[in-house]
Amino acid sequence: AGCPDxxxxxxxxxxxxxxxxxxxxxxxxxxxxxAESIRSLDCTAYFRSRxxxxxxxxxxxxxxxxxxxxxCLAWAVTSGRLDHNPLAKRPRFRPKAISHCxxxxxxxxxxxxxxxxxxxxxxxxxxxxxxxxxETMTGCRTSEVLRLRWDAKSPSEAGFIQGDWLWLARSKGGxxxxxxxxxxxxxx
Numbered sequence: 001a002g003c004p005d006x007x008x009x010x011x012x013x014x015x016x017x018x019x020x021x022x023x024x025x026x027x028x029x030x031x032x033x034x035a036e037s038i039r040s041l042d043c044t045a046y047f048r049s050r051x052x053x054x055x056x057x058x059x060x061x062x063x064x065x066x067x068x069x070x071x072c073l074a075w076a077v078t079s080g081r082l083d084h085n086p087l088a089k090r091p092r093f094r095p096k097a098i099s100h101c102x103x104x105x106x107x108x109x110x111x112x113x114x115x116x117x118x119x120x121x122x123x124x125x126x127x128x129x130x131x132x133x134x135e136t137m138t139g140c141r142t143s144e145v146l147r148l149r150w151d152a153k154s155p156s157e158a159g160f161i162q163g164d165w166l167w168l169a170r171s172k173g174g175x176x177x178x179x180x181x182x183x184x185x186x187x188x
Contacts, residue, residue, distance in 0.1 A: 003068075004075050014173060022068040025050075035073060038086040047093050059093035066090055112136060130188075137185040143171045 002010030003019040011019060029046050043066055052058035069087060076082035106112040112132075119129030134145045144158070147169045152159035155177070158169035165178045166185070179185075 001075055001079070003071070005071055008075065008078055019068050019071075022065045023072075026065050026069050030069065035076065035082050035086065038073075040087075040089070040091055043087065043090045043093075057093070057095055059095055062093045066093075106136075133188050134185075137182070137188060138166070138168075138179045140168060140179070141171050144168050144174075 002012070003016045004010050010016075026046075029049055030042075033042065046066070047058070047062045050058050050062055052061070066087065070085065070090065073082060073085045073087055077085050106115060116129045116132055119125045119132060131142070131145055134140065134148070135142065138145070147158040148166075149157055149159035152161075152167065154160055155162060155167045158167060160167040161181065164181045166181050167178050170177055
């Protein structure tokens with residue numbers, strides 16, 4: 001049905017692809033369950049059945065997967081295949097206290113410069129000082145900054161400079177494969 005969302009709107013592109021990937025993760029556990037017999041306890045059993053790397057709760061991933069399953073069941077209700085959605089009120093597994101990177105960013109330019117200066121004091125950490133400044137001034141992810149090359153010869157290579165633009169190799173399917181080289185970045 002086009003992986004409809006909770007508003008019965010068909011998904012397309014990456015959004016639909018993500019749902020199909022989640023369905024592949026859901027399928028082994030839920031394959032033999034009858035929709036009318038699904039209960040909240042099944043969600044907890046599914047969460048426990050998923051194996052995650054050490055130090056990862058997996059709560060957010062499971063919540064996204066169960067959201068996809070919830071959307072499938074909601075579609076089954078709106079299309080007359082099911083009387084009610086047994087997961088309309090399901091447990092959530094994402095940790096309550098979530099840390100965002102913005103919570104740890106330098107509070108101002110003075111603190112940023114102090115951090116960079118500290119990293120520049122030692123030869124082994126000097127490259128991290130440059131990385132810190134480049135990530136801050138471009139908004140790029142670490143993986144994107146690490147792909148930058150001094151010898152880039154065309155816009156298809158990360159690190160190529162064309163006028164006031166620095167070309168990048170975006171991660172996670174990002175758009176805008178370039179950033180504006182503003183005066184502070186140019187000085188850097």
